[in-house]
Amino acid sequence: MKNIPNLFTLLNLFFGCIAIFHYHKFPSKIFLGDSGTLLLGSMYAAISVAGNSEIIGVIALLPAVMNSFLFLSSVKKIVEHRQVKTRPVTICDDYRLMASKEIRAPATLVRLILAKGPLSEKEIVNRILILGTFSSLLAFISIVIQYSIMKGIISL
Amino acid sequence: MRMFGLFALIFIMWSMIMIVSYFLIFIIGPFHITLFNNSTDGLVSSVIKASLAIGLVVVLILLLGILKTRYLRKTLLKN
Numbered sequence: 407m408k409n410i411p412n413l414f415t416l417l418n419l420f421f422g423c424i425a426i427f428h429y430h431k432f433p434s435k436i437f438l439g440d441s442g443t444l445l446l447g448s449m450y451a452a453i454s455v456a457g458n459s460e461i462i463g464v465i466a467l468l469p470a471v472m473n474s475f476l477f478l479s480s481v482k483k484i485v486e487h488r489q490v491k492t493r494p495v496t497i498c499d500d501y502r503l504m505a506s507k508e509i510r511a512p513a514t515l516v517r518l519i520l521a522k523g524p525l526s527e528k529e530i531v532n533r534i535l536i537l538g539t540f541s542s543l544l545a546f547i548s549i550v551i552q553y554s555i556m557k558g559i560i561s562l
Numbered sequence: 563m564r565m566f567g568l569f570a571l572i573f574i575m576w577s578m579i580m581i582v583s584y585f586l587i588f589i590i591g592p593f594h595i596t597l598f599n600n601s602t603d604g605l606v607s608s609v610i611k612a613s614l615a616i617g618l619v620v621v622l623i624l625l626l627g628i629l630k631t632r633y634l635r636k637t638l639l640k641n
Contacts, residue, residue: 461583468572479627513634518568521637533565540569544576551580 466545473515
């Protein structure tokens with residue numbers, strides 16, 4: 407019963423995300439910006455902490471965590487995107503995106519996706535969605551493992 | 563097959579997070595040290611546990627950094 411408030415907050419987030427996805431899927435009609443992404447992120451983090459499932463929350467968001475980690479570990483400081491001199495991706499003549507060959511360019515998830523050749527924006531979006539689905543599957547496996555340990559089905 | 567490397571990278575990251583979580587919960591969590599047989603023992607154990615936990619997380623971040631560099635060298639700079 408103590409998780410009922412979490413459930414209602416989660417439902418707010420879930421249905422809000424469905425509405426955002428409707429307008430934000432490729433080709434996007436809206437731009438969330440900092441206020442939208444920070445609100446979504448803080449709500450997601452608050453629900454994870456309140457529901458005692460921080461690790462599961464991190465695993466479900468692994469592509470986003472990986473993107474931030476890659477950027478921070480390659481730039482080695484917290485900077486605004488406009489302060490980064492070398493762009494991680496460049497635009498080809500046919501409007502497809504290509505990974506930058508510059509060694510000093512920051513490593514991002516999109517740069518890794520484009521590492522094996524240029525792709526269109528739609529193909530990149532689809533690949534990010536596939537990675538998100540894969541990490542959600544891993545989060546679900548983690549929940550099953552956690553539940554099995556708690557119920558004594560698996561003993562360590 | 564184009565996405566195999568990224569799937570592998572995410573899977574390895576997940577495995578590392580699970581292993582570190584296992585160590586933190588099942589090995590470092592129940593760890594208790596008895597030195598003076600009084601209330602100070604709890605504090606000492608707590609400090610040791612916190613240090614080990616922070617150390618493990620630092621090792622995890624370093625390993626992830628090495629993994630990222632190797633993956634970048636293997637795919638991005640080769641192609």
